[in-house]
Amino acid sequence: MQDIKEKNYNIIIKKSKRKTLALVILPNGQIEVRAPLKLNTSKIINFVKSKSRWINRNLNLINQKVAFKNKYDFKNYSYILGEKRDGKLNYKDYAVNILPKMIKEISLKINLDYNLIKISNSKRLWGSYSNKKVIMINFKCIVLPKKFIEYIIIHELCHSKEMNHSVNFWKLVGKYCPQYKSIKKELTFFDFLLKTEI
Ligand SMILES: [Zn+2]
Structure with a gap:
């Protein structure tokens, strides 16, 4: 998980009876890998690494959206x-x-x-x-x-x-x-x- 930590990714791995790997970024920026039950961790890490550009792009977008939202003050x-x-x-x-x-x-x-x-x-x-x-x-x-x-x-x-x-x-x-x-x-x-x- 070395690389993953260096980049400050906080990743949750969810294993289930599925057949393929999937990467999901939740609206709060949490990254979730959905993996088959028997897949070993190194394969999951490689998969995440191969998607690092996609992850960065989407995390940036989420940050931009949060900053955008914070410019609005609907109370006053x-x-x-x-x-x-x-x-x-x-x-x-x-x-x-x-x-x-x-x-x-x-x-x-x-x-x-x-x-x-x-x-x-x-x-x-x-x-x-x-x-x-x-x-x-x-x-x-x-x-x-x-x-x-x-x-x-x-x-x-x-x-x-x-x-x-x-x-x-x-x-x-x-x-x-x-x-x-x-x-x-x-x-x-x-x-x-x-x-x-x-
Ligand atoms: Zn339409």
Whole structure:
């Protein structure tokens, strides 16, 4: 375990009746190796070593995300469309006033439609689009800078044409939101909000 210690990895090995090795990084940064019962430790260590770049990359990302989250103070401030405001504002009021308007505007602009807008409180999703053409948007979107909300709306409206995440779907998203790849990646930094009381 020499190398592993040098790098300050804290690794838990979980053995079970599985057939293959798997490496998992939990959201708190804990690294877990899932291994078959009879596999010897040196093989497990070699496996972890071979994945060291992947581990470093992901641990860095987790640290970046924690630092990002810590910049927000939801106890004393509010954040509307990416702007910090003094005091506690009612996010749901802002969401109800602003998000449906944005959806209508974008829908008209790109000519993709929906039947109904629902404002949600999901702990998992920023938005969704059902086969009944109900577009659901999380009220917490109101915290995000505009480009993220626009991406989320475009994403959901594109489901009116493609009810999946196929190549064609992403082509369509790219047509209306050329920067979607970087926006989508950046949006994962805000995912903590979904599980945060604001
Ligand atoms: Zn989708």
